[in-house]
Amino acid sequence: MFLSVIIPTYNRYDLLRKCLDNLMPDVQTIDSTKFEIIVSDDSKQNEEIKNLKSEYPFVHFISGPQKGPASNRNNGAKQAKGDWLVFIDDDCLPDHDILLSYLNEINKGVYRGIEGYINADRHRERFDEQCPMNLTGGCFWTCNIAVEKEVFNKLGGFDEGFPFAALEDTDFYERLKAVVNTTFIASAKVIHPWRRADKWANYKKWIKSHQYAIKKANTPKNFKYRVKRINLFVGSFFKNGKNLLEYKFKGFYFYLEISYCHFLLIFY
Known part of the structure; x- marks a missing residue:
C-alpha cells in the first residue's frame, strides 16, 4: 500500500x-x-x-x-x-x-x-x-x-x-x-x-459558497426554506452571542460578520 x-x-x-x-x-x-x-x-x-x-x-x-x-x-x-x-x-x-x-x-x-x-x-x-x-x-x-x-x-x-x-x-x-x-x-x-479572522474580508466568499451549495442541492426557496434560514440566523445570533460574552467581546466585529451573513442568506 x-x-x-x-x-x-x-x-x-x-x-x-x-x-x-x-x-x-x-x-x-x-x-x-x-x-x-x-x-x-x-x-x-x-x-x-x-x-x-x-x-x-x-x-x-x-x-x-x-x-x-x-x-x-x-x-x-x-x-x-x-x-x-x-x-x-x-x-x-x-x-x-x-x-x-x-x-x-x-x-x-x-x-x-x-x-x-x-x-x-x-x-x-x-x-x-x-x-x-x-x-x-x-x-x-x-x-x-x-x-x-x-x-x-x-x-x-x-x-x-x-x-x-x-x-x-x-x-x-x-x-x-x-x-x-x-x-x-x-x-x-x-x-x-x-x-x-480578518475583519469583513471573507463574508462575500462565505455567502457565495453557501449560495452555490443551496443551488447544487436544488433547495426550493419557499416559505419553509425562509423559516429554516430565520431559525438558523436566530440560533446563531444567540449562541454566538453567548460565546462572545465568554471572551469578553474580544472579536466583536467577527460576531457581527457571522450574524450579517446568516441574515443575508434569509433572502437569497
Whole structure:
C-alpha cells in the first residue's frame, strides 16, 4: 500500500516549512518507500519554491491551477501515485505517527474514507479565532483526511464549483459517505493553530459558497426554506452571542460578520 500526501498551499511558506519538517522521512515512523509528498502551490512566487525544492528534496512541488482550494487539492490528486490520498493543510503540524496510523487502519480493509484527529495548539482566547477542531469525528475537515484514490476519482474529487474554502469539504463528505463506509481514528493527529479572522474580508466568499451549495442541492426557496434560514440566523445570533460574552467581546466585529451573513442568506 502506497500513500500520497497532498498539501495545498498559497503564500504561506513559513507555515508550510513547519508542516514539511514534521513529514520528513526521518521523522515519520513509516518507511519512506511507502509514501510520497505532493505540494500543490497556488501562488506565483517561483523564487521561494526554488528554495523549498532545495530544502525538501523528497517533496514533489507542482504549480496549482489558481482556481481555489478545491481545485488545488484536485490538482495534487491528479499527480498522485498512491493507492490512498492523505490530505493535510499547510498550516497543520502532523504527528510523527500520522501516516503509520492511517496505514494501519487502511490495511484492515474495512473503510475507504478516514478522518483524523485535529486539535488546537492552545486554548481559545478570542471569539474571532478559528480552528477546525475534530476530536471525535463526523466532520471530515480536509486538513486531515485520507481517501482511497479509486473512490476519490469516481466521485470526481472536490467540487470545484466551490471557489473558496467553505463547504467544499462538507459537500465531499456527504457524497463520500453515501457510497462507502468511513471512520474516525484519533491516532492520526495534527495540531492546527488558532487563526484570527480578518475583519469583513471573507463574508462575500462565505455567502457565495453557501449560495452555490443551496443551488447544487436544488433547495426550493419557499416559505419553509425562509423559516429554516430565520431559525438558523436566530440560533446563531444567540449562541454566538453567548460565546462572545465568554471572551469578553474580544472579536466583536467577527460576531457581527457571522450574524450579517446568516441574515443575508434569509433572502437569497
